[in-house]
Amino acid sequence: MIEFDNVSLSFGKRIILDKMSFRAEFYEKIAVLGGSGEGKTTLLKLILGLLNPDSGRILIDGRDITVLSESEMRESRMKFSIVFQEGALFDSMNVYENVAFSLREYSALPEEEIEAQVRELLAKLDLEHAIYHMPEELSGGMQRRVAIARSLSGCKPLMMLYDEATTGLDPLTADNICQLINELAAGESPQRLGFIIVTHKVTDAVKVADRYMYLRQGKIAFDGDLSALKLTADPELAKFVEELHYCIS
Amino acid sequence: MNIKQNIARLQDFYLLSIRAPLGIFKRPFYFKEIFEQMDYAGTGSLFIVILVSLFIGMAMSMQISAELAPMGLKMYTGKTVGISIIREIGPVLTALIYAGRVGSGMASELGSMTLGHQVDILRVHGVNPINKLVTPRLISSLVMLPALTVVGDAVSLFGGYYVAVFVSNQSGSFYWSQIRDIMDMQNIVSGIVKPYVFGYLIACISCYVGLSTRGGARGLRKATTSAVVYSIIFVIISDLVLTIILFKLMGFSI
Numbered sequence: 001m002i003e004f005d006n007v008s009l010s011f012g013k014r015i016i017l018d019k020m021s022f023r024a025e026f027y028e029k030i031a032v033l034g035g036s037g038e039g040k041t042t043l044l045k046l047i048l049g050l051l052n053p054d055s056g057r058i059l060i061d062g063r064d065i066t067v068l069s070e071s072e073m074r075e076s077r078m079k080f081s082i083v084f085q086e087g088a089l090f091d092s093m094n095v096y097e098n099v100a101f102s103l104r105e106y107s108a109l110p111e112e113e114i115e116a117q118v119r120e121l122l123a124k125l126d127l128e129h130a131i132y133h134m135p136e137e138l139s140g141g142m143q144r145r146v147a148i149a150r151s152l153s154g155c156k157p158l159m160m161l162y163d164e165a166t167t168g169l170d171p172l173t174a175d176n177i178c179q180l181i182n183e184l185a186a187g188e189s190p191q192r193l194g195f196i197i198v199t200h201k202v203t204d205a206v207k208v209a210d211r212y213m214y215l216r217q218g219k220i221a222f223d224g225d226l227s228a229l230k231l232t233a234d235p236e237l238a239k240f241v242e243e244l245h246y247c248i249s
Numbered sequence: 250m251n252i253k254q255n256i257a258r259l260q261d262f263y264l265l266s267i268r269a270p271l272g273i274f275k276r277p278f279y280f281k282e283i284f285e286q287m288d289y290a291g292t293g294s295l296f297i298v299i300l301v302s303l304f305i306g307m308a309m310s311m312q313i314s315a316e317l318a319p320m321g322l323k324m325y326t327g328k329t330v331g332i333s334i335i336r337e338i339g340p341v342l343t344a345l346i347y348a349g350r351v352g353s354g355m356a357s358e359l360g361s362m363t364l365g366h367q368v369d370i371l372r373v374h375g376v377n378p379i380n381k382l383v384t385p386r387l388i389s390s391l392v393m394l395p396a397l398t399v400v401g402d403a404v405s406l407f408g409g410y411y412v413a414v415f416v417s418n419q420s421g422s423f424y425w426s427q428i429r430d431i432m433d434m435q436n437i438v439s440g441i442v443k444p445y446v447f448g449y450l451i452a453c454i455s456c457y458v459g460l461s462t463r464g465g466a467r468g469l470r471k472a473t474t475s476a477v478v479y480s481i482i483f484v485i486i487s488d489l490v491l492t493i494i495l496f497k498l499m500g501f502s503i
Contacts, residue, residue, distance in 0.1 A: 050369050074375045082373055088366035102374045105277070150370075163366075 007056035018218030026158040027189035031209035038215040040198040049073040081157035085164040087147035089135040102154035141173035160195040166204045178207040272384030286389035302401035306408025314417040327427035330409040335440040339402040344447035348480035352455040356476030359459025387452040394448035435499040
């Protein structure tokens with residue numbers, strides 16, 4: 001379980017998170033919505049311990065990660081896998097090397113075994129044809145899929161973290177990524193691989209999530225399911241989800 | 250930026266400067282990255298170091314020869330040029346070229362990786378960014394900057410020789426005999442210790458600035474500029490400090 005307990009974080013004078021508190025199970029399918037600069041990506045980085053809050057506690061399975069050292073953090077980070085906006089692929093490595101990265105770093109597997117695992121994963125994500133391509137040769141959608149493949153190789157995360165996974169993609173490709181996210185999160189809770197997707201595209205969020213959180217001025221302004229989201233009385237959030245009503249109608 | 254943040258940044262730099270050399274002895278060893286960095290820093294900088302050193306050597310020889318000629322001492326051009334190049338100009342000049350070419354490259358590459366979340370990905374996968382990114386660049390600088398300095402010194406001396414012999418009409422064999430005379434332990438140690446210190450400083454400063462990049466394209470531009478500016482300042486300051494220390498240790502008298 002993830003638990004934020006009065007977490008605050010500022011960058012200089014800018015307040016990013018202001019005494020934020022929430023709880024989430026690893027198997028949940030959560031969409032974090034909000035405008036640019038509202039701290040959505042920061043939230044994911046805090047969960048992974050890539051940033052430390054100014055105050056408050058972040059508990060992962062009951063353990064406060066804000067007091068852990070970088071080496072102690074590994075156990076907590078292994079529970080998650082992240083796909084950053086635009087993939088964050090290593091641009092000096094080809095697709096094969098990117099996906100094989102963590103297997104090479106942290107397993108004593110022979111290269112043949114690594115290759116077999118990478119090929120299996122790439123086949124699952126329909127990327128086998130691009131195995132020796134460099135990241136700059138890939139389309140935006142393919143880069144995201146390679147990033148998802150890399151996030152799954154060599155580890156068994158309990159929860160996926162997607163940072164703007166569909167931003168900048170055409171609607172068809174974005175839809176494919178949403179499908180892929182749904183496939184990975186298939187199954188019944190509590191066994192399924194849950195996720196937190198950070199996005200400002202409400203239409204994509206509703207394709208994958210069943211719990212919605214809306215961030216505003218460092219706080220969670222809304223936390224609920226789709227029906228509550230549609231009926232929100234908050235004028236700003238109502239405007240934010242306006243696009244959703246057009247889609248439904 | 251407030252005092253607290255400045256102290257925190259200084260502390261981070263200090264930790265990186267300690268951890269990066271310790272990474273040399275820590276597994277896993279990133280040999281591929283080390284050789285890639287050596288190729289980029291060494292082979293890639295060779296031409297510019299040769300070019301600049303050649304012209305500096307020629308210009309110095311011309312200036313010194315012109316100053317010594319009225320006193321009837323222009324035959325000592327070789328000795329003066331040699332001492333200046335080996336002890337001072339060679340190491341500093343090569344370090345400045347290295348800071349401009351390689352230091353800026355390190356800062357912009359690591360800055361781009363930081364902004365593109367690639368450094369975060371390393372941490373998520375349990376890879377220590379200092380071992381993977383900084384240590385190979387430090388090793389490469391500790392190997393390649395002294396090597397480039399030796400090449401730059403040699404080329405400068407040849408440039409000086411060309412001017413002394415073909416422009417100033419001096420004896421070529423006397424020029425080289427003077428160079429041989431000054432190649433004693435004091436001068437060689439004095440000239441070879443500096444590039445190691447400069448290489449360490451340039452690598453640590455550039456990597457630290459790169460890894461602490463914030464704020465998009467503008468931040469990257471600032472990081473690249475800062476890496477070069479700080480490297481140059483620290484090279485110049487440490488040059489004076491090293492000269493004072495080496496003068497004491499090697500028994501030079503002023």
